[in-house]
Amino acid sequence: MTGTMTTNNRETIIIQQERDLIICRNRVKDFAVRIGMGIVNQTKLITAVSELARNMLIYGGGGSVLLEVVSRGREPGISVVFQDKGPGIADITKAMQDGFTTGKSMGMGLPGAKRLASEFFIDSVVGKGTIVKIIKWKNG
Amino acid sequence: MERIPILKMGKFLLVTIQVDLYDRLALALEEDLVMMVHKTGAKGVLIDISALSIVDSFMGKIIGNIAAMSSILDAETVVVGMQPAVAITLIELGLPLSGVYTALNVERGMALLEARMPEETGNDRDNDDE
Amino acid sequence: MTSNIIADLQSKRNIILENWIAQRELAEDFGGNFNSTDDLKTQSAELLDILLQTITSQNINDLYSSDLEPLFDYIGGLTVSRAKQGFSPRETAVYIFSLKDALLKVLGETISDNRELYTTTLEVSKFIDNIGITSFETFIRGREEVILSQSDEMAELSTPVIKVWDGIIAMPIIGTLDSARTQVVMENLLQGIVDNESSIAILDISGVPAVDSLVAQHLIKTVSAIRLLGADCIISGIRPEIAQTVVHLGIDLSKMVTKATLASALKYAFAALQLEVRRVAKEKSNL
Numbered sequence: 001m002t003g004t005m006t007t008n009n010r011e012t013i014i015i016q017q018e019r020d021l022i023i024c025r026n027r028v029k030d031f032a033v034r035i036g037m038g039i040v041n042q043t044k045l046i047t048a049v050s051e052l053a054r055n056m057l058i059y060g061g062g063g064s065v066l067l068e069v070v071s072r073g074r075e076p077g078i079s080v081v082f083q084d085k086g087p088g089i090a091d092i093t094k095a096m097q098d099g100f101t102t103g104k105s106m107g108m109g110l111p112g113a114k115r116l117a118s119e120f121f122i123d124s125v126v127g128k129g130t131i132v133k134i135i136k137w138k139n140g
Numbered sequence: 141m142e143r144i145p146i147l148k149m150g151k152f153l154l155v156t157i158q159v160d161l162y163d164r165l166a167l168a169l170e171e172d173l174v175m176m177v178h179k180t181g182a183k184g185v186l187i188d189i190s191a192l193s194i195v196d197s198f199m200g201k202i203i204g205n206i207a208a209m210s211s212i213l214d215a216e217t218v219v220v221g222m223q224p225a226v227a228i229t230l231i232e233l234g235l236p237l238s239g240v241y242t243a244l245n246v247e248r249g250m251a252l253l254e255a256r257m258p259e260e261t262g263n264d265r266d267n268d269d270e
Numbered sequence: 271m272t273s274n275i276i277a278d279l280q281s282k283r284n285i286i287l288e289n290w291i292a293q294r295e296l297a298e299d300f301g302g303n304f305n306s307t308d309d310l311k312t313q314s315a316e317l318l319d320i321l322l323q324t325i326t327s328q329n330i331n332d333l334y335s336s337d338l339e340p341l342f343d344y345i346g347g348l349t350v351s352r353a354k355q356g357f358s359p360r361e362t363a364v365y366i367f368s369l370k371d372a373l374l375k376v377l378g379e380t381i382s383d384n385r386e387l388y389t390t391t392l393e394v395s396k397f398i399d400n401i402g403i404t405s406f407e408t409f410i411r412g413r414e415e416v417i418l419s420q421s422d423e424m425a426e427l428s429t430p431v432i433k434v435w436d437g438i439i440a441m442p443i444i445g446t447l448d449s450a451r452t453q454v455v456m457e458n459l460l461q462g463i464v465d466n467e468s469s470i471a472i473l474d475i476s477g478v479p480a481v482d483s484l485v486a487q488h489l490i491k492t493v494s495a496i497r498l499l500g501a502d503c504i505i506s507g508i509r510p511e512i513a514q515t516v517v518h519l520g521i522d523l524s525k526m527v528t529k530a531t532l533a534s535a536l537k538y539a540f541a542a543l544q545l546e547v548r549r550v551a552k553e554k555s556n557l
Contacts, residue, residue: 018162025160025194040457043194043225047233050196054163098234112197112233220500224460227498228453236494243500244467252500 009034009069015053016062024053024065028080031067035076037138045078045136048116052082052132055109060084060130070135077118077137088126096122144169146176152184152253153177153215154246158191166202174209184253185210188246190221200235207240216241216256220249273327275390278380279373280322287311287318290372294365313348318369320344321401330393333400342404349408359409363402370398429455431462438539439468440532442507444477452488456495463501470539471496474532476507486521493526502527502542506535 009031013024028049032042049065056063063084070079089095098111113132114120118140124130144165147154153176155169173185187203189195195203207217218241230237243249279286291311320341329335345366352362373394381387429451432440439462443455455473463471473492478485489505496503506529516523529535540547 018164022160022162029193040225040228040453043223043229044232046194047196047229050194050198051233054196054198109197112235115232115234116229218500219498222498222500224457224464224495224499227460227495228456230498231491231495237498241500242498244464244469245500248469248500 011067013065013067014062015057015065018057020062021050021053021057025050027067028078031069031078032136035069035078035138037078037136041136041138041140044116045080045134048113048134048136049080051109051113051116052080052134056082056084056086056130056132060086063129072137075137075139077135077140079133079135082132083129084131085129088128088130089122089124090126092122092124143172146172148176148180148182149250151182151257152186152250153180153182154186154188156188156191161192161199161202163198166199170202170206170209173206174213177210177213177215182215183257184215185217186246186249186253187217187219188221188249189219189226190223190245192226193223195222195226195230197233197235200230200233200237203237203240216253218243218249218252220244220246275377275381276322276325276327279376282376282380283318283322286372286376287315289375290314290318290369293368293371314369317344317348321369325397330397333397341401345401345404346408349405350412353409353412359406362405362409366402366405367398370395373398429458431458431466433466433468434472434536435539435543435545437466437468437543438470438472438536439463439466440472440474440535442474442477442532445479447475447478447485447488449484449488452492456492459492460495460499463496463499469501470504470542471501472504472506472532472535472539474507474535475505475512476509476532478507478512481512481516481521483519483521486516486519486523489523490526504529504535504538506530506532 011027011031013027014020015024025046028046029042032045037045053065056065061084063082063086066079066081066083068079068081070077096110096114110122110132113134116136117134118137119133119135121133122130123132142159142165144155144157144159147156153173155173157169159165161169176182177185185206187206192199203217203219210217219237220243222242241249241252243252291314294310294314324338324341326337329338349359349362352365353359357365374391377387377390377394381390429441429443432442434440439459441455441459441462443451445451447455459471459473462468473489475481475489481489493503493505504527505523508528508530527538529538537547
């Protein structure tokens with residue numbers, strides 16, 4: 001990534017039950033509207049967040065979501081960091097493949113969210129937890 | 141727990157999803173719909189999602205399940221009124237919902253189901269197109 | 271440079287200005303761009319005044335110092351206004367660099383100590399060079415803004431949704447179909463389908479120079495998204511060479527309805543909507 005990122009605004013949401021997913025989606029929408037993100041990019045971002053937050057709930061036993069307004073040059077964006085203290089992912093490469101799942105989902109979560117976001121980072125330590133960060137630029 | 145109402149309209153069932161679907165609500169809908177299809181012997185299911193601003197893989201899976209289950213019970217499923225942004229997102233997500241019929245609105249969806257009904261119903265009203 | 275020298279330069283402001291203007295008038299490239307010597311005189315006097323007022327013995331070596339902002343703002347404005355008058359960036363830069371000659375001439379007359387003259391000359395040269403660079407940067411930034419706004423406009427202009435018939439819309443695509451463009455095409459086409467309640471959308475690619483696997487993928491995505499809305503998409507305008515490359519590249523377009531021309535796509539759409547186009551039998555009472 002290039003350039004420095006300046007932070008204007010941030011918020012943390014705790015995901016512990018299903019209903020928190022809706023709160024989380026609504027907060028992300030508020031953030032996206034605030035920076036004037038178009039409806040299609042908004043929908044992509046909220047969908048990606050929904051996927052990742054649900055993953056975190058199902059596989060990581062819940063965790064926290066950190067929302068932030070960031071910018072690169074003149075273009076603003078929304079950064080969302082998902083952090084859980086779950087079992088972690090043993091094989092990230094495998095988890096990033098379409099259709100791979102260890103649970104009851106469709107295995108679209110990680111690779112789908114990556115396609116919907118502008119930028120995607122994942123790190124996981126078995127037994128410690130998983131951290132996923134996505135950024136959606138306003139026009140990205 | 142709240143539930144999404146299912147309306148019976150002649151041979152078809154109509155579900156209009158107006159609220160944000162959380163997962164358990166979607167699962168309850170799947171269960172209720174399949175029960176209703178079985179109970180009423182409906183030949184088609186219309187799911188109006190025009191009010192939904194997002195459909196993620198979980199909801200996509202529920203919609204696919206409803207279609208597959210109804211199909212076993214001899215009913216076709218049509219998803220109507222999907223928002224453009226939702227359609228673009230689903231494609232990017234890798235979820236083209238193949239196996240589900242789609243229509244622009246409830247009216248078109250109804251017409252699609254009528255057209256797919258076997259001849260036995262005998263209502264040959266194809267000629268009143270403009 | 272000591273503050274004494276700066277004070278000295280300030281007191282000799284008129285001489286510097288005269289030197290500068292006299293030199294500009296003699297210069298080869300002093301052409302018809304300025305309406306009169308008066309315009310040149312006004313602008314040069316303004317620039318020189320701001321320069322002499324803002325420069326200090328410290329900031330001459332520190333370009334990022336905030337007290338130089340008025341000077342660089344003025345240079346920005348000057349560059350823009352000269353660009354609008356038709357000066358090339360080179361002409362503007364030469365104009366700014368010629369101030370150096372005028373300044374150095376006066377410095378040479380003022381400072382007697384050679385060593386001091388040498389260091390001061392270096393400092394002044396560097397400073398004026400940086401003003402020239404700033405001017406260039408302003409010019410380039412202006413150009414970039416124009417290019418950016420033009421590419422935005424092009425993206426908008428190049429994807430018009432045309433209502434061809436009740437229930438049929440068409441969109442001609444002219445130019446290369448990259449990911450960014452596909453986004454715009456998809457958004458406009460899908461919105462057009464919803465707005466017009468069209469069950470058929472025709473995407474005409476006669477104006478697309480080449481179809482590679484990436485473009486094909488974009489087309490497939492567009493068609494799939496249209497299907498999710500409950501409409502059908504026909505790809506028309508497939509030129510023979512495009513048909514060839516598509517097959518040679520092993521791209522599977524068999525799941526899409528493709529037609530050679532917009533006319534045959536329209537015919538297909540009519541058939542799908544159970545419409546018929548007939549020649550009307552001529553009646554004598556016709557107007």
